[in-house]
Amino acid sequence: MIPELGSFSLILALCLSALLGSLPIAGAHYNNPVWISMARPLTAGVFVFLGLAISALAYAFITDDFSVSFVAQHSNTLLPMRYKFTAVWGGHEGSFLLWTFMLAGWMLSVGIFSKSMPEEFVARVLGVLGVLIFGYILFMLATSNPFGRIVPLPPADGADLNSALQDIGFILHPPTLYMGYVGFSVVFAFAIAALLSGRMDAAWARWSRPWANVAWAILTVGIALGSWWAYYELGWGGWWAWDPVENPPMITWLFGTALIHSLAVTEKRGMFKSWTVLLAILAFSGSLLGTFITRSGLLTSVHAFASDPSRGFFILGILGISIGGSLLLYALRAPLMKGSFGFEYTSREFFLLVNNVILVVSAASIFLGTLFPMVYQAVTDDLISIGPPYFNTIFVPLMMLLFVFVGIGPLSRWKQTSWTYLAAQLGKVLFASLLVGLIFPLIVLSKFSVAATITLILASWIVFAIGKDISNKVANKRSTLRGLNSLSLSYYGMVLAHIGIAVMLIGAALTSFFSEERSVLLAPGESVELGGYLFTLEGSARIEGPNYIGDEAELTVANDGELLTVLYPQRRLYVASGTPSTEMAIDAGFFRDLFVTLGEEKGAGAWSMTLYVKPFVRWIWLGAIFMAIGGTLTAGDKRYRRLRIKAAEKSGRGSKTQTAAELQPA
Amino acid sequence: MKAHRRKRLGVILFIAAGLSVAVGLTLYALSQNIDLFYTPTQVAQGEVNAGQRIRIGGMVREGSVQSATDSLAVRFVATDYANDVPIYHEGILPDLFREGQGIVVEGSLDNAGVFQASRVLAKHDENYMSPEVKAALDAAGTAPEGAATRPGT
Numbered sequence: 001m002i003p004e005l006g007s008f009s010l011i012l013a014l015c016l017s018a019l020l021g022s023l024p025i026a027g028a029h030y031n032n033p034v035w036i037s038m039a040r041p042l043t044a045g046v047f048v049f050l051g052l053a054i055s056a057l058a059y060a061f062i063t064d065d066f067s068v069s070f071v072a073q074h075s076n077t078l079l080p081m082r083y084k085f086t087a088v089w090g091g092h093e094g095s096f097l098l099w100t101f102m103l104a105g106w107m108l109s110v111g112i113f114s115k116s117m118p119e120e121f122v123a124r125v126l127g128v129l130g131v132l133i134f135g136y137i138l139f140m141l142a143t144s145n146p147f148g149r150i151v152p153l154p155p156a157d158g159a160d161l162n163s164a165l166q167d168i169g170f171i172l173h174p175p176t177l178y179m180g181y182v183g184f185s186v187v188f189a190f191a192i193a194a195l196l197s198g199r200m201d202a203a204w205a206r207w208s209r210p211w212a213n214v215a216w217a218i219l220t221v222g223i224a225l226g227s228w229w230a231y232y233e234l235g236w237g238g239w240w241a242w243d244p245v246e247n248p249p250m251i252t253w254l255f256g257t258a259l260i261h262s263l264a265v266t267e268k269r270g271m272f273k274s275w276t277v278l279l280a281i282l283a284f285s286g287s288l289l290g291t292f293i294t295r296s297g298l299l300t301s302v303h304a305f306a307s308d309p310s311r312g313f314f315i316l317g318i319l320g321i322s323i324g325g326s327l328l329l330y331a332l333r334a335p336l337m338k339g340s341f342g343f344e345y346t347s348r349e350f351f352l353l354v355n356n357v358i359l360v361v362s363a364a365s366i367f368l369g370t371l372f373p374m375v376y377q378a379v380t381d382d383l384i385s386i387g388p389p390y391f392n393t394i395f396v397p398l399m400m401l402l403f404v405f406v407g408i409g410p411l412s413r414w415k416q417t418s419w420t421y422l423a424a425q426l427g428k429v430l431f432a433s434l435l436v437g438l439i440f441p442l443i444v445l446s447k448f449s450v451a452a453t454i455t456l457i458l459a460s461w462i463v464f465a466i467g468k469d470i471s472n473k474v475a476n477k478r479s480t481l482r483g484l485n486s487l488s489l490s491y492y493g494m495v496l497a498h499i500g501i502a503v504m505l506i507g508a509a510l511t512s513f514f515s516e517e518r519s520v521l522l523a524p525g526e527s528v529e530l531g532g533y534l535f536t537l538e539g540s541a542r543i544e545g546p547n548y549i550g551d552e553a554e555l556t557v558a559n560d561g562e563l564l565t566v567l568y569p570q571r572r573l574y575v576a577s578g579t580p581s582t583e584m585a586i587d588a589g590f591f592r593d594l595f596v597t598l599g600e601e602k603g604a605g606a607w608s609m610t611l612y613v614k615p616f617v618r619w620i621w622l623g624a625i626f627m628a629i630g631g632t633l634t635a636g637d638k639r640y641r642r643l644r645i646k647a648a649e650k651s652g653r654g655s656k657t658q659t660a661a662e663l664q665p666a
Numbered sequence: 667m668k669a670h671r672r673k674r675l676g677v678i679l680f681i682a683a684g685l686s687v688a689v690g691l692t693l694y695a696l697s698q699n700i701d702l703f704y705t706p707t708q709v710a711q712g713e714v715n716a717g718q719r720i721r722i723g724g725m726v727r728e729g730s731v732q733s734a735t736d737s738l739a740v741r742f743v744a745t746d747y748a749n750d751v752p753i754y755h756e757g758i759l760p761d762l763f764r765e766g767q768g769i770v771v772e773g774s775l776d777n778a779g780v781f782q783a784s785r786v787l788a789k790h791d792e793n794y795m796s797p798e799v800k801a802a803l804d805a806a807g808t809a810p811e812g813a814a815t816r817p818g819t
Binding site for chain 1: 691692696698702735
């Protein structure tokens with residue numbers, strides 16, 4: 001009964017979204033206040049019914065209702081409760097429901113936090129999102145209803161959740177990534193609403209910016225979580241593989257990064273308007289592309305869901321209509337937006353333009369490398385693959401170039417910066433960075449590598465330039481503390497995000513250049529030395545978990561004769577599905593990770609295994625956290641809140657209590 | 667007005683220059699990094715030169731896996747059930763590597779005709795057959811009944 005209610009909720013949500021996708025937009029066009037006012041209640045309705053649907057699915061999982069075929073395929077009575085609950089997104093149907101529900105959540109927040117915007121603009125934004133969510137729900141009902149039953153004979157037990165997914169990473173990564181991904185739909189809707197209404201001004205940029213920043217921050221966390229999960233779960237010690245399914249989030253992220261910078265120029269200087277809109281469309285297209293690649297099964301990847309041509313065509317349809325439609329609208333409307341080029345080649349606008357060009361070019365080259373095998377196959381019928389070397393050859397130099405400008409950008413001024421000023425500002429910064437880059441690797445790592453030196457110079461370049469900028473800003477103030485206090489939250493957001501880049505750069509570079517790995521066969525009592533650490537296999541034992549059996553090895557790690565830690569890597573066999581799975585053992589540290597993957601037993605208690613020593617690997621994700629906090633801080637800047645209060649007063653609803661309530665930080 | 671036009675032209679030229687450099691770099695990198703995919707039959711027919719980096723897709727022939735007891739070396743046979751390719755790999759095999767299972771190997775043929783695999787890939791979903799393996803079996807006309815690229819329900 002409950003699953004049927006879930007299906008029914010989906011149908012109701014479909015009907016409501018059909019209304020949401022038409023009435024408010026028409027209302028805004030014909031100036032019909034009743035239709036305009038329908039936007040928020042309809043949004044709430046769509047959210048509630050999708051919420052009911054996803055709860056119904058979760059209920060079916062928790063109660064082991066194996067008559068629902070999605071549950072039967074992705075759960076099992078032995079599955080621990082936390083995975084039963086999260087198995088909701090363990091396959092195509094359920095994860096798409098989560099995706100759609102996330103979009104509804106974003107829509108609801110737009111409805112709630114949009115009091116400062118004109119009603120008809122909000123109606124257009126929600127209307128555009130309504131059209132989008134209508135397409136998603138239709139897709140779900142037509143090709144991938146998660147509530148399909150197995151009749152007449154449901155299985156006694158389920159096939160179990162894919163063993164690789166039974167992990168904390170699976171609980172965290174998909175929802176976060178989806179939330180970030182879907183967030184760009186909101187920015188997209190803002191852009192389309194702007195094109196529809198012809199309203200494209202600094203106010204528009206100010207409304208869009210917090211949404212773009214928050215979506216960007218969440219997407220950053222989502223990608224970083226995926227990278228962290230792959231690092232410890234897939235067992236090859238890597239944190240980025242340029243897998244066809246990793247690439248669309250990266251493409252979206254790069255477009256998104258370009259977008260939040262371009263929005264800054266649109267807000268502050270009223271320029272780059274049509275470019276900003278185009279970026280919003282591109283970032284959104286990146287997120288749809290991700291859905292298409294994952295769910296169409298056209299590319300081979302660890303993420304691929306089971307493929308079904310009808311799904312692929314349907315998503316291609318959504319992709320074609322939304323991207324084609326928005327680009328058409330853009331082509332018709334964008335020329336009407338007046339831009340200006342009132343800046344010099346050394347202005348902040350110009351540096352931000354450089355940033356945008358580099359980011360867009362990187363995104364485009366990743367896009368090309370990801371889709372090239374598909375195109376190649378269609379044309380020549382030959383199967384090919386494009387490996388990591390391609391992406392590294394392109395991406396790494398482009399990022400190096402970008403990081404040079406990350407240092408210059410914050411120190412430059414709007415409209416015009418004189419060369420002498422820039423040179424005076426950056427001279428010391430350059431000197432200090434060179435010093436750090438040359439000396440640091442020698443002292444800390446007692447090794448010299450050109451590549452590591454270059455990355456360290458760039459990382460310190462970014463950090464010192466920021467430091468210089470802060471000290472400039474504080475210098476005129478009466479006291480340092482007061483100076484620091486006077487800086488805006490969005491400025492601190494920028495500072496944190498840029499430092500995050502430097503931290504991530506250091507992590508990525510040092511891990512890539514100085515990691516050591518070794519595959520060995522160890523008998524009990526045997527030792528092997530790697531990177532100054534002595535790994536000794538003490539022995540192995542049989543283990544038994546709730547839904548798996550397996551072996552666990554015990555390795556001691558010693559440094560200079562002193563016992564450092566004991567590692568317990570495992571090899572599991574999941575009983576219900578019969579799938580084997582290796583569980584790494586990691587000793588995580590701020591400066592290095594020690595990492596063991598168990599291979600197989602080769603007689604007499606001897607095990608094959610791979611050992612890794614990975615310096616600074618944690619800094620990669622630490623950098624991502626910095627960036628995400630930075631992005632969120634920026635969205636919380638006073639000027640966005642102030643706008644809300646002003647609007648509330650203007651509309652006459654600004655009673656004293658309400659204003660006070662809005663002054664409280666949420 | 668004129669200065670404004672000139673500036674716009676400058677910006678457009680700048681973007682165009684950036685793009686053309688990027689396109690050039692991209693095409694160069696692409697041409698350097700394409701791994702062509704072959705089926706065991708194509709390899710058996712001598713379509714591949716020794717030393718050329720390729721990918722081969724196929725099934726692990728039942729009973730062909732021999733792993734050394736004192737090292738990480740493994741020998742097995744990849745097959746499309748029409749022709750076989752002997753594979754040598756040194757390293758730890760993926761979790762889902764099993765006899766009768768579809769795999770993709772990356773590496774190159776040595777002069778003795780043994781494929782030296784630098785990487786062995788197996789899918790995480792045991793019912794799923796990667797498009798490469800499927801294509802290899804289809805080409806050889808040996809695809810098992812009902813082995814589509816989607817799992818059975």
